Amino acid sequence: MMLRFFCCYAFAVTQQNFFKNTMIGGMAVMQKTILSASIALALLTGATAHAADTDALLKRLDELERRMEQAEQRARQAETQAQQAEQRARQAESQARQAEAKSLQGQTKTKQAQIQARQAEIQARQTEIQARQAEVQAQEVAAQEAAKAKAAGGPEFSFKGYARAGFLTDEEGNGVKGVGPYMTPAGNLGGPIGRLGVEPDKYVEAVFDSKITHESGAYSKYRLMIADGVLTNNDWTADDSDLNVRQLFAELGNLQSFAGSGTFQDAVLWAGKRFDRNNFDIHFFDSDIIFLAGTGAGIYDVKPTENWSTNVTLYARNFGTIEPTNDEVQSYILTANNYVGPWQFMLSGMWAADNGDRKPIPVTDAAESGVHLMLGYNQPNFYSYSQGFSKTGILYGQGLGAQVKVLGSQGDLTSDAQSVRVYTFGVTPINDSWRIAPAFMAQYSQDYYYKGDQYTWASLNLRLEQPITQNFLMAYEATYQYQDLDTGTNVSNLQPNIKTKASGNVFKFTIAPTFNLDTSAGFFQRPALRGLISYLNWSDDLSGFNYGQPPNTDPQTGETTFANTGWTGTDHWLFGVQMETWF
Template identity: 25%
Template sequence: MKKIIYLVFVVLVIGLLVVPVNAQTTIKSVGEGQVEVAFTYAGYLNSDKVYVAGEFNDWNKNDPEWRMKKKDGIWSLTKVVAEGEYQYKFTVFTSGIVSWVLDEDASSFAPDGYGGQNSVLIADANVTFGPRIIALEKQMASVNQGFEYHGYARSGYMVSSNGGAASNQLPSSFRLGNEIDTYVENTFAKTFSSDNGSWMKASFMLVNKNVEHSTWTTTEGSWEDDGLLRQAYVEGSGFDFAPHINFWAGKKYYGRSDVHISDFYWRDYSGYGAGIDNVNCGKGKFGMAYIGHSGYEGDYFDGVGEYSQHNIDFRFTELPVPGGNMEFELTYAYAKGDDEDIDNLSDGGLAVIYNRNDFYGATDGTTTTAVQFGTGILAGDGLGSSYATWMFEDARSVRFLTYGVANVSDKVDIMPQLVYQSDRNKYGEDEDISSIALGARLVHYITNNFSMQYEYGVDRVEQEFSWNSDEYTVHKITIAPTIKLDSTFWNRPELRFFVTYATGDEEADWASEYEEDSGLAYGVQMETWW
């Protein structure tokens, strides 16, 4: 076994050290606004075929008119094109595998939209480039290539009708006009690519959250004080041994899915691990991952280590069905305790998801419908999650949800949601809870930059625990005049001014800044992503 591992290691090292020879391209004028371009390339001489693909032939990777010929150790092709600028790459075919190769001696370079670069042909024989300019351009292309910065942020000020800053949300799961925090995600990524078409991307997400309204202090003893590194992982694909499979390892948001108007992540196997995805199965794609997640309290057992939930997740996605596509997810989870305070646990979960590229077949938009089932540590709060080791071993949970965005007209979009969950034996025998969250957000575009948002939601909870048995209902409505750059539902940034009113049963646990069974709040908020 050790010999095999060493052999694989040596092969990988040799593969990383192999660097193909660069190409050279020359241009000369043939009159009447046309130039003759001589493409030459001295790499991949053992390949079956090499083509030139670019804007001049609609990026056809194997256009017979743009096939290069090999002679005297050089791939070459001469073509006549109209004067202008064209982005392009070489496409190298080796044993059925296609590699998109950069011409590193091109006149210039441009982002390819996938974290890499395209070569740029400046088809003008009268244009000359000094050696220093060319060298500087290549250096800048190398420095900037594949760098990404994107993120998410929200911040605002919410005031109760009694005049104080709201330190607690109204007891509703619907988020518009009901968020009290400042939350920021900053993601930095760098893509590294090879001439054989393989690439790897390193991603890092820094998060900070402030639930207080002070502009210079945060709550002591919370991770929000100094922020948190939520993601740190590397992924890659296009490797010669498996060109169509994506590999990843590290700390990652894995396969997260949420309902936007309630910020409910119904699927979130985030944690530490590794996996593969984008494996072509003919019809659909396959992926699998191992995700480890340790206890929030740092529980430690002698002879075991820190208490951890181990998740092995299998997913089949993009399976074509009438009206859309299906996803099937199967998860196995286990956690080892000390057999005294916490037992060893081993449980399973299942999810079936149906996605449509329209709104239930009625109008333009999107739709997602899902059914989830889980047992033990994959039930209750652990349903669709990578960590919930406090669930009772006989717990059983089922969740049904459906949501989407309907483009009703050029002036109106609406996003409804229905989420129902039933937990049996959640914390112990016959300790049950069921909940339903039903609501919608309607956006009316008055102008291209000004809209009115209206959100209504009702939450119903019935619970029966050994220490408490009750049921309650909460209704919440928000009106929010909004300023934005474009009249589409997902366009951000947004500046919102809101008024929110909620009413319901006393058992809903209303915070002290509100009445015993109702609450009114108003404020401002911004939300953006990029």
């Protein structure tokens, strides 16, 4: 029994060691050696045992061996799985290293791209700097060349101009005549209506200037201006052209001879044929307030005091050949035009030798002299109310000066002729969508053409503009003109059956859809491309009045017409298009 116990104990110990070795992951060779020793010991000790016990032991040993093989198989599988897990771990580690390498490569590429972008930016800045340097050098070279040209007496040329061109037709498609801002009977006295929609003419002015600046700063300027005006719509107008030279003069400024003189420091000398530099007009009437022009000489910008500037000019004009002497009468206009702050005071004297020899005017003689005065107030705002500008003034003329607008231009005035004219106009925006330009002129004259005549007229014009888009606007113009005209009794004694009195009103309304470059630039943005629709209405009493001359009549009906238009009745429609520009 002791021997059996020992064998069983040896078997148990062997089995326990086996499982320990298996759990620890021992080697198969050691497991087999221990097992073989255990079996041998059991056989030696069991030789004396009972046969039944031997069979039972063998079965147990077989079962034990089977279990050991299964355990060994599981151990191998576990080892394989461990190896696979280790391989997967190594693969994961390899992939992680590859991802890290790619990330580093990406970061490197990003940094390289950033460096390249910065290099490109630096190159662009260097190119810009080089371009600026080249531009500055070019400007310096141009300035040097200009200075050399000035020092060498080289001329600087400039070109300016004004032009308008359009056509008008009535409601029947007929052309028009005698139509314009001075189309009413009062137009003979300088009484205008608003110009928008009543100008069918084609008129152009081209001004060419050549200026030479001396190295001392003194300069000379030469100007040539040519102009032409026709009514025909044809492209070839040689047979109808009035092409002529309207200005031809030279001036000198910044003269060293005047340097250091407070009065003449900025004086400008001129001589030739010209429009006076300080003429100004009411654009919406196409009417000058003062138009001083002719051939002569003068000096501008004399400053007796710091706040007082004066211009002194002498112009000569021609009245043409007079009857019955056939003499060519010439008139002269001496003017002092003064500016003190916003105030303007102008004094002109005029004379024309032998003008009184023209065909006698009833009861009196033609004027051979005259005087003209103007007082104006010019504001850099709209009557101190809003932004814009405004001008207001009064004019008085006697004798030859009774033609208060175009000084010294009219010789058929009586020696007693007198005229008083007032004017005011301005421009201002109402808001972002509307702007307004009111204008008013009125005049009273007596003993003008004939002793005892009296003429009164007043014109009120309102121009509105409504910008619709950046390049399109709607323009509206409304005019009211009142006139009371009386040639006096001396004409009726000289010309029987002549209409000597007329009184009434004229109304005009125009709509003009207009295109230009920038409608926000104000009233004076040009060029302007316009469509025109106008309606005119007048008092019937104004038809047939012609200042002591036989009235104009319709050749078919014999009816008297409205001024020189050939229109009978009391109203008319006009349609047309127009371009107007200046630069």
